[in-house]
Amino acid sequence: MRDVQAIVIGSGVAGLVSAQVLAKHFRQVLLLDKDQMPALPGPRQGIPQGHHFHGLLPGGLQILNDLFPGFDADLKAAGALTPQPHEFYAFGEEGKSYSYLRHQPEPSEPIPGFPQLHMQSRYLLEHCLRTRVEATPNITTRYGTAIRDPLIRDGAVAGVVVHNQGEEIRADLVVDAAGRVGRTPRWLEAMGYARPKETHVNCDFAYTTIMFRPSEPDLLKDAGFFVMPAKSGRYIRRSACLVKTETGDWLASLSGRLGDHPPEDLEGYMQWAQxxxxxxxxxxxxxxxxxxxxxxxxxxxxxxxxxxQLKRFPSGVLPIGDGVCQYNPYYGQGMSAACRQTLALDKVLTGFADRPLTDLWKPYFAAVFEQIRAPWLYAALLDFAHKGTSGDYPNEERKSVELLMRYGQMSLNGDREAARLVTSISSLMAPLSAIHQAHLKEPTP
Ligand SMILES: Cc1cc2nc3c(=O)[nH]c(=O)nc-3n(C[C@H](O)[C@H](O)[C@H](O)COP(=O)(O)OP(=O)(O)OC[C@H]3O[C@@H](n4cnc5c(N)ncnc54)[C@H](O)[C@@H]3O)c2cc1C
Structure with a gap:
């Protein structure tokens, strides 16, 4: 363990999980956030997306369970739902389905080794995570502390500067988990470095979410469902999701894309739902x-x-989470993908145990890139399936797409190993490289 301090900016999911990883490698970790944290699970200004459904994929839950043993039990004890596969489904034009990608009228057999699905609000998940992180002896938290700038010494980031007071806090490593705004590109520019190149998928997506109180608690017996877009006609860009929350209320979201956004008022919402x-x-x-x-x-x-792809990068700072990659929220990947990025952080810090941190950024970004490939590819392929989506098609992943199609088809034909492989990648239990390493044989006719 290094006898020095690391700082994490942002106490969202990426920041909380990063702090826990850093606590394995640094004597002291200081976790900062501009918000004051609510005592109970609830909204706060820095997480405006928290009003909307936040699904946690098996890959994310698996990492949280490894890092915080028994974390799934914490969620359940706090009220999270633990539905069986037949209790969460979708409605499409062909009726009720247990797959979102095609019509499947019967639930799939659970794949052994996958964690039980846990469903909870974003607020509850963050609250449970924060409780665990705050109990870690070498993590200190400081809320109500907005970070303005990096503290620069000898061309490297040596800490942070707090907004307003201008207070300087020193650190040997600063992890920027401040979310979508992403401070690092601006900091790079100010320090004379190039900003990273960006790839975009213009999905033009929007949610309107309202919480409803059911007239009878068990009116919806199951955990929830999606309504998929129509396959033809005027409403091919409209979908919805209704889930039971830990309070027994229903979180009900309408979603639309490519100019067909759900209304922002109740009356319009009710009409649109029809x-x-x-x-x-x-x-x-x-x-x-x-x-x-x-x-x-x-x-x-x-x-x-x-x-x-950057050739130069200052030492002392690493971005993580939404600041590196933001996915269309419809596919429920952001939190789990952020967890996968923390695996990259853990791996490179372990590799650098006896070395100065100066060149940490190179292997870190290479490892992060590998973790991002699968969620980015999945979301991009699904978005580009909607006519009118523009941006950067993932042409560089042609081979991955070919393998996913082949193993996906084998899985549909009943091959359990192929099903396990494809589902591991789509649920972020495994990186995309797993599909290139697999050598599953198609049955000979
Ligand atoms: C509408 C919507 C729905 C979503 N649904 C899902 C879903 O179903 N499943 C899923 O996995 N993901 C979902 N996501 C994505 C998910 O919210 C993020 O990917 C995930 O929370 C990781 O984000 P983060 O920790 O990088 O940033 P955030 O969660 O945004 O956290 C950033 C933190 O930084 C703090 N901060 C910001 N600036 C400063 C500053 N200057 N100084 C100090 N602190 C600062 C903020 O207060 C905040 O606490 C959704 C996103 C949206 C927008």
């Missing part, structure tokens, strides 16, 4: 009472910052 390709969503919310205002969130584009 245009979905299945009435399940509209029929349920009509029986319930809205207990929140409509929360609208626009997500114009997914952004990937190619730090791994």
């Amino acid at each position: 245009t979905l390709c299945d009435p399940a969503f509209s029929d349920l919310i009509k029986t319930a009472t809205p207990i929140s205002e409509p929360h609208h969130f626009k997500f114009p584009r997914a952004i990937r910052r190619h730090y791994e």
Whole structure:
């Protein structure tokens, strides 16, 4: 362990998990956030996306369980739902389906080795994570502390400067987990370095979410469902999701893309819901009472910052989480993908145990790149399947797509090993390289 201090800017999911990883390698970790944290699970200004559904993929939960043993039990004890595969489904034009990618009228057999699905609000998840992180002896938290600038000494980042007071806090490594705003590109520019190149997928996506209180607690027996877009006609860009939360209320989101965004007012919301390709969503919310205002969130584009292509980078700072890659939220990957990035952080810090941190950035960005490939590719392929999506098609992953199609087809034909491989990658349990390392044989006819 290094007898020095690391700082994490931002106490969102990426920041909390990074702090826990850094605590294995640094004597002291200081976790900073501009917000004061609520005592109970609840909204805060720095996480405006928290009003919307936040699914945690098996890959994310697995990493959290490894880092915080028994974390799934914490979630469950705090009220998280633990649905079986038949209790969470989708409605499409062909009716009820247990797959979101095609019509599948029967639930799939669970794949052994996958963690039980846990469903909870973003607030609850963050609260449980924060409780664990705050109990780690060598992590100190300081909330209500907005960071303005890097502290620069001898051309390297040597800490941070606090907004307003101008207070300087020294550190041997600063991890920038401040979310979508991403301070690092601006800091790089100010220090005379190039900004990373960006890849964009212009999905032009938006959610409107309202919390509803059901008239009877068990009116929705299961955990929730999606309503998929229609396959043809005027409403091919509209979808919805309704989930039970830990409070028993329903979180109900309408989503639309490419100019067809859900309305921001209650009346418009209720009318829009009736245009979905299945009435399940509209029929349920009509029986319930809205207990929140409509929360609208626009997500114009997914952004990937190619730090791994930079030739020069200052020592002392590493970005992580949404600041490196932001995915279309519809596919529920951001938190789990951030967890996978912390694996990269852990791996390179372990490799650098006896060495100065100066060149840490090179292997770190290479390892982060590998973790980002799968979620980025999945989201980009699904977004580009919608006519009208513009941006950078992932042509560089042609071979990966070919392998995914081949193993995906084998999985549909009942090959359990292929199903396990493809699902491991799509649920972020394994990186995309796993598909290139696999040598599954198609059965000879
Ligand atoms: C509408 C929507 C729905 C989503 N749904 C899902 C989902 O279903 N599943 C999923 O896995 N992901 C989802 N995501 C993505 C997910 O929210 C993020 O990917 C994930 O939270 C990781 O983000 P982060 O920790 O990098 O940043 P954030 O969670 O945004 O946290 C950034 C933190 O930095 C703090 N901060 C910012 N500036 C400063 C500063 N100057 N000084 C100090 N602190 C600062 C903020 O207060 C905040 O606490 C969704 C995103 C959106 C927008």
